[in-house]
Amino acid sequence: AFIPLALMVSLELAILTQSLFMRWDNDMVCSNNKRMRPYTSSLNSELGLIEYVMCDKTGTLTQNKMEFRQCSVGGNVYLDPMSGCLQPQASNPEVSLFLRLLAICNEVVPEKQEGRHELEYASQSPDEIALVKGAAANGTILLNREPETLTINHQGKEEVFSIVANLEFTPERRRMSVLVRGEGGEYIVMSKGADQMIQPQLAKDDPTTQEAMRHLDDFAEQGHRVMMCSARSVPEEEAQEFLRRKEAASVELEGKDERVAEAYGMLERDMKLVGVTCVEDKLQDDVPGTVQFLLAAGMHVWILTGDKLETAEAVARTSSIVSPTMTISHVRSHDKNGVEGEMREALDAAPGEGGGKALVIDGMALAIAKQHFVTEFVRLCEACNVVICARCAPVQKAELVNLVMVHMHKICLAVGDGGNDVPMIGTAHVGVGIMGNEGMQAARASDFAIGEFRLLLRLIAVHGRYSSLRSSELIKYSFYKNLCFATPQIVFSFYSLFTGQSIANSWVGLSYNVFCTGMPALILAIFEKDLSEELIYRYPEAYSTPERRNPLTGASLVYAEFVGFSQGTLITLFLLYSMDHLYDASEPGRLASPGIDIIGMAWPQIVVVSVLGSLCLRTRTFNWVVWFFIIGSILATYLVIIVLDDLFCPDPVEPVVSCGVSITPTITGLRPWLLLFVSVVAALLPEGVWHYFERNYFPSEWMKVQVVEKQKGLEVLRTRFQRGG
Numbered sequence: 106a107f108i109p110l111a112l113m114v115s116l117e118l119a120i121l122t123q124s125l126f127m128r129w130d131n132d133m134v135c136s137n138n139k140r141m142r143p144y145t146s147s148l149n150s151e152l153g154l155i156e157y158v159m160c161d162k163t164g165t166l167t168q169n170k171m172e173f174r175q176c177s178v179g180g181n182v183y184l185d186p187m188s189g190c191l192q193p194q195a196s197n198p199e200v201s202l203f204l205r206l207l208a209i210c211n212e213v214v215p216e217k218q219e220g221r222h223e224l225e226y227a228s229q230s231p232d233e234i235a236l237v238k239g240a241a242a243n244g245t246i247l248l249n250r251e252p253e254t255l256t257i258n259h260q261g262k263e264e265v266f267s268i269v270a271n272l273e274f275t276p277e278r279r280r281m282s283v284l285v286r287g288e289g290g291e292y293i294v295m296s297k298g299a300d301q302m303i304q305p306q307l308a309k310d311d312p313t314t315q316e317a318m319r320h321l322d323d324f325a326e327q328g329h330r331v332m333m334c335s336a337r338s339v340p341e342e343e344a345q346e347f348l349r350r351k352e353a354a355s356v357e358l359e360g361k362d363e364r365v366a367e368a369y370g371m372l373e374r375d376m377k378l379v380g381v382t383c384v385e386d387k388l389q390d391d392v393p394g395t396v397q398f399l400l401a402a403g404m405h406v407w408i409l410t411g412d413k414l415e416t417a418e419a420v421a422r423t424s425s426i427v428s429p430t431m432t433i434s435h436v437r438s439h440d441k442n443g444v445e446g447e448m449r450e451a452l453d454a455a456p457g458e459g460g461g462k463a464l465v466i467d468g469m470a471l472a473i474a475k476q477h478f479v480t481e482f483v484r485l486c487e488a489c490n491v492v493i494c495a496r497c498a499p500v501q502k503a504e505l506v507n508l509v510m511v512h513m514h515k516i517c518l519a520v521g522d523g524g525n526d527v528p529m530i531g532t533a534h535v536g537v538g539i540m541g542n543e544g545m546q547a548a549r550a551s552d553f554a555i556g557e558f559r560l561l562l563r564l565i566a567v568h569g570r571y572s573s574l575r576s577s578e579l580i581k582y583s584f585y586k587n588l589c590f591a592t593p594q595i596v597f598s599f600y601s602l603f604t605g606q607s608i609a610n611s612w613v614g615l616s617y618n619v620f621c622t623g624m625p626a627l628i629l630a631i632f633e634k635d636l637s638e639e640l641i642y643r644y645p646e647a648y649s650t651p652e653r654r655n656p657l658t659g660a661s662l663v664y665a666e667f668v669g670f671s672q673g674t675l676i677t678l679f680l681l682y683s684m685d686h687l688y689d690a691s692e693p694g695r696l697a698s699p700g701i702d703i704i705g706m707a708w709p710q711i712v713v714v715s716v717l718g719s720l721c722l723r724t725r726t727f728n729w730v731v732w733f734f735i736i737g738s739i740l741a742t743y744l745v746i747i748v749l750d751d752l753f754c755p756d757p758v759e760p761v762v763s764c765g766v767s768i769t770p771t772i773t774g775l776r777p778w779l780l781l782f783v784s785v786v787a788a789l790l791p792e793g794v795w796h797y798f799e800r801n802y803f804p805s806e807w808m809k810v811q812v813v814e815k816q817k818g819l820e821v822l823r824t825r826f827q828r829g830g
Contacts, residue, residue, distance in 0.1 A: 111618035112583035119579055119630035120146045123572045126631075127553075132563055135556025136390070139540050141564070145552035150576045151535050152553075152569025153653065156515040158399055158561075159506050159529060162410035162417060163330070164522035165558055166424050167386040169542040171231045173239035174329060175383035177320035178203045180313055191243040195260050203380040206334050207240035208247045208257045209266060210283050210295040212273075215247050224248070230274075231542055232330065235384050255285065264288065269344065270351065272369050276499040276525045278302065279411060282373055284344065292339040294372055297382075300413065301469070301496055303333035306376045317381050321413075324383035328419030330412055331383055335376035347372045391559035393425035398562050398642075400426075400490065403649030405515075407492040409502040409529065411468075414495035418465050421493050430457040431491065436474065437467040444473045445481075452485050461490035468496035475504065483512045503528035510534065520561060521547050537561060566641050566648055571634060577656035579630035582723065584662060585669040586622050586716040590614075592673025593680075593708055600681055608677075609705035612749050621713045621742045624734045625720055634726040635807040650806040672719070672788040676711050679784045680704060706746055711781055713742045715788045722789065722796050725811075743772070 124146040133141040179199040194200040211233040215224045249256040266285040274281035280298020324331045354364030421427040434451030474482040506529045519529040522539035524546040530536035538551030548554035597608040
C-alpha cells in the first residue's frame with residue numbers, strides 16, 4: 106500500500122491528542138460538572154463533515170426533569186395537581202381510581218432516608234416519579250414496594266395490593282400494565298401509556314373518551330408529554346386463565362414474543378378510560394441557539410421521538426427547529442391512499458420565504474410510507490430542511506438513520522439519551538450520547554458522550570472542524586514531504602545511469618521522518634486552526650463551505666504529491682549541477698571532485714529546510730510551539746548528520762571517499778550556505794507564488810474571514826452578522 110508508515114504513526118498520535126483535547130476542554134463540561142467522553146477517537150474528523158443531525162426529544166432537547174402540570178379525569182381538567190387540587194374530589198370514584206392508578210401502575214421504589222420523614226422515589230422513568238409524587242400530593246402515597254406486594258396510603262387509609270403480574274413497558278408496546286389483587290380478593294388491571302396504544306384497548310361505549318381526547322390534544326399542543334390511563338376489574342377465572350397462558354408462552358422456544366403478546370392482549374381489552382396526564386419537560390439551556398447554529402451551518406435537523414405528534418411539533422417550534430417562516434406539511438393518515446395524498450401535497454408545497462420546508466409525520470404513517478412509497482418519501486425528505494417523526498419506535502429511528510445514509514448518501518449524526526435511542530446511535534456514522542437522567546446506556550453505546558445538548562455545537566463546530574482540518578492537512582503534508590524526500594533518489598538513478606548507487610547514507614533516510622520532519626507534522630495536526638473559535642461561532646456558514654465539506658479530495662492529494670515531486674526534482678538537479686562550481690579542490694585533503702558523500706550530506710539539509718519552509722507556507726496559525734519544533738527540527742537535522750559523520754568518519758586525516766558520510770565540506774565556507782539558500786528559494790518560490798495568488802485572487806471562505814478580521818477587526822464582522830449579511 107502506498108501509505109507511509111510514518112503517516113500512520115503520526116495520524117494515530119494526532120487523533121489521540123485531539124480526543125484528549127476534547128476531554129480536557131473546560132467548555133465541554135456541563136452544568137452538573139460532567140466532562141465529555143470520547144469513546145471512538147477514529148471518528149474525530151467525521152464530526153467536521155456532518156450533514157444530518159437526528160436527535161431524540163425527551164432528555165436530549167429537554168431536561169428530562171418532569172413536572173406534573175395538568176390532568177383530565179371524568180371530563181374535567183385539573184390545573185396544577187401538585188397543589189393538591191384533586192384531594193377534595195377524592196370521594197369521587199373516578200378521581201379515587203385515578204389516584205390509585207398513579208400510585209400503583211409504575212415501577213417506582215420508595216426509599217426512606219435516614220433522618221428524614223419524606224419518602225424519596227427511585228425509578229428509571231422520570232415520568233413515573235412525577236406522577237407518583239402527584240398522587241402523593243393529593244393524599245395517595247406509595248409507601249412500600251416488595252416483589253409480590255405493594256402498599257399505599259389512600260386518603261389516610263393503608264391498603265395492601267398483591268402484584269399478580271407486571272406487563273412491562275417496552276419500546277414496541279409503549280405502555281405498561283399491572284394486574285393486582287386487592288385485600289378483598291378482587292382483581293384489577295391498570296394500564297398507562299401512549300394514546301395510540303391505550304385507545305384501541307378502550308371499550309367502544311365509553312362516553313368519556315371523546316372529551317378526554319380533546320383535552321389530550323390541548324395538552325400536547327402546549328408541548329407537554331401526555332399519557333392515557335385505563336383500568337378494569339378482571340374476573341378471577343379470567344385472571345387465572347391469563348396467568349396460565351402467560352406461563353405457557355414464557356417457556357416457548359419458538360414464537361415466544363407472539364404468544365406473550367397474545368396473552369397480554371387477552372387482559373388489556375375492554376378497558377375503561379380513567380384519565381389523561383400532562384407532564385411538562387422543559388427545554389435544556391441554549392437549545393434554540395444551538396439548533397439555529399446547526400441550521401445556519403447547512404445541517405438538517407430531524408426530531409425522532411416517541412411522543413405525540415402535537416407535542417413533538419410544539420417542542421420543535423420552541424427549540425427553533427421549526428421557524429415561523431417555514432412551510433409545515435403533515436402526514437398523519439393511517440391508510441395507504443391517505444398517506445400517498447398527503448405526501449404528494451407536501452412535495453408540491455412551496456417553501457416558506459427564507460424558511461424552507463418542514464415535514465411532520467406520524468409513526469404509523471411513516472411505516473406505510475417506508476413500505477409502499479420509499480422513493481417518494483426520500484424525495485420529500487430531501488426537499489425538507491426539518492423532519493419531525495412522532496410516535497416513532499426505536500427500530501423506526503434506526504431505519505430512518507439508515508435511510509438517510511443509504512438512500513440519500515449523507516453523513517449522519519444521531520444524538521439521544523436513553524436505551525431506546527441506542528439503535529439509531531449505533532446505526533449512524535457518528536453516535537453521540539447524552540449523559541442524562543435515563544442512565545448511561547446511550548452514552549456507553551455512543552462514539553462521543555456529552556452532558557447537555559448545547560455542547561453538541563462546540564463538539565461539531567470547533568472540535569469537529571479542527572480535527573477534520575488537522576487530519577487532512579497532516580495526510581497531505583505527509584505525502585508531500587515523503588515524496589519530496591524520495592524523488593531525489595529517483596532522479597539520481599537517471600544521473601548515475603541506474604548503477605544502484607544511493608544518493609545518501611541509509612541512516613539519513615531512517616532519521617528523516619523520526620528526527621528531522623516528524624514532530625513539525627505532528628504539531629501541525631495538533632494545533633492547526635483556520636479560524637478562531639469566536640469567528641466560528643459568529644460565522645456558522647463557514648462549516649459548510651466546499652473546502653470543509655471535502656477537505657481531502659483526490660485533487661488535493663495529487664496536488665500535494667505533484668508539489669513534493671517537483672520540489673524534490675528541482676532540489677536534486679540544482680545540487681548535482683551546482684556542486685562542481687561550489688567545490689574548491691585547492692584546499693589540502695580534499696578530493697578532486699565533490700564525491701557522492703558530500704552530495705549525500707548537502708541534499709538532506711536542503712530537503713529538510715525546504716519541507717519545513719513549505720510547512721510554514723501551509724500553516725494558518727502560528728504559536729511558539731510551532732516555531733519551537735520547526736527550528737528544533739532544523740537543528741536536529743544538523744545534529745544527526747554531525748553524529749553520523751563522527752560515527753562513520755572517526756579519523757579526519759583519512760580520505761572521506763569510503764566513509765559514507767562527510768559533513769565538513771557542506772557546512773564550512775560561504776558556498777555551501779549559498780547553495781542551501783538558493784536551492785530552498787528556488788524550490789519554494791512556485792509554491793509561495795501560488796499561495797499568494799490563491800489568497801488574493803481565489804480566496805477560500807476562511808481566507809476572506811481572516812482578512813476582514815485582520816484589516817477591519819472583529820467588530821465589523823459582528824455588525825455584518827447581526828444584520829444578517
